[in-house]
Amino acid sequence: MRVVCISHRKDVDGLGAAAIVAASTRASVVLSDYDDLIANMKEAPRDIDGLVLCDLGTDNADLEDFLSEARKVTARATFTYIDHHAMSTTTRNKLRRAGVRLVHDEKECSSVLAYKTFEKSLPLSARKIALYGAVTDYMDDSPLSKKMMEQFDRQMVLLEATMLSYALGRRAGTPGFAERIVSELADMKQPHEMEGVPEAAEEQLAEMTALADEVKAGGKKQGRLAYMITDQYSTGNVAKLLIGAFGVPLGVALKEKNEGWYEVSLRGTSDCKVHLGRTLAELSGRLGGSGGGHAKAAGCRIPVAHAERLLLELSKRA
Numbered sequence: 001m002r003v004v005c006i007s008h009r010k011d012v013d014g015l016g017a018a019a020i021v022a023a024s025t026r027a028s029v030v031l032s033d034y035d036d037l038i039a040n041m042k043e044a045p046r047d048i049d050g051l052v053l054c055d056l057g058t059d060n061a062d063l064e065d066f067l068s069e070a071r072k073v074t075a076r077a078t079f080t081y082i083d084h085h086a087m088s089t090t091t092r093n094k095l096r097r098a099g100v101r102l103v104h105d106e107k108e109c110s111s112v113l114a115y116k117t118f119e120k121s122l123p124l125s126a127r128k129i130a131l132y133g134a135v136t137d138y139m140d141d142s143p144l145s146k147k148m149m150e151q152f153d154r155q156m157v158l159l160e161a162t163m164l165s166y167a168l169g170r171r172a173g174t175p176g177f178a179e180r181i182v183s184e185l186a187d188m189k190q191p192h193e194m195e196g197v198p199e200a201a202e203e204q205l206a207e208m209t210a211l212a213d214e215v216k217a218g219g220k221k222q223g224r225l226a227y228m229i230t231d232q233y234s235t236g237n238v239a240k241l242l243i244g245a246f247g248v249p250l251g252v253a254l255k256e257k258n259e260g261w262y263e264v265s266l267r268g269t270s271d272c273k274v275h276l277g278r279t280l281a282e283l284s285g286r287l288g289g290s291g292g293g294h295a296k297a298a299g300c301r302i303p304v305a306h307a308e309r310l311l312l313e314l315s316k317r318a
C-alpha cells in the first residue's frame, strides 16, 4: 500500500492529522497551504494506492480545479478527504460524485476525524495527538474530544498542545521544521521531548507578549471590528490579539504575502453575529479572491485593491 497524505501545514491540527495518517498507513506526508494545494495534488506520484487530504477546506473559487484533480486520483486510487471547514451541500455532492470518500464534520477537528477514521490501526497514544489538534483548534468541547480528554490529565494535554502550537508559530518558517514535527508525532513522541520545541515555545510566548503591545499601537477600530496590516507569520494571532486590544467581536489581520494580494485572517468572539467561514467564502469570492473556514475563525486571500471593501462589508455584518 503506497499512500500519500497532503495536509495543512499552518497549524497543529493539520500536522496532527498528517501524523495520525502517517502512523496508521506509513503515508509519505506533503504539507501544504491553500495556494499550493492544486500543485501538490498534481505532483502526487501516479502509482499510489491512496491519497488522504486533511484539514484544507475546498469550498471556494478553486473548487472546479480541485474536482478535476480529484477525479484523476479516484480513477486509479482511493481518495479520502478528512476535513471540518464549512462546506455547502453542493460541494459535498460534487465531491461524492467525483468518487471522493468524504469524512467531514464541522463539530470535530481534522486530527480527531483522522483518528476516528484510522482508529483500528493506531496505538491508543495517538488519541493524544488528536487532542492536540482539538485543543489548538478550540474544538476540545466536541462530543468525541470530551470523551477522549477524560482519559488523560487535561493540563498535560493542554500544556503539550500549546507548547507545540507556540513552537510552530515561532519556527514554522524554518524549512523542514513542520515536517520533523509530523514525523516525531507519528513516532508518538511528546512535544516536550522534541528537540528545540520547548525553547521555541518560550520564545514565542515572549514574542506574543510584545505583539500584544504592537497590535494596540498599530491596529484600527472600524465599527464592530478592529484590523491591522502586518508582516507577522501568524496572521491568526494578530487577529486574536486585536479582539482583546480593542474590545470588539471581530479581529481582522491582513498581510501582503504575494505582491498585490492580501492573506487575511479573521477571528471572532461569541458576540460576532455571522458565521465567519461562510461570510468570508461569499465576500472573498465576490471580491475576486477565495476563502472560507469555521464559525469563529476564517481566512481568505483577496486583491489588495479590494481590502477596503472587505473591511467595510465585514464591519457592517459583524
Ligand SMILES: [Mn+2]
Pocket: 013, 014, 055, 084, 109, 110, 137
Ligand atoms: Mn483544523
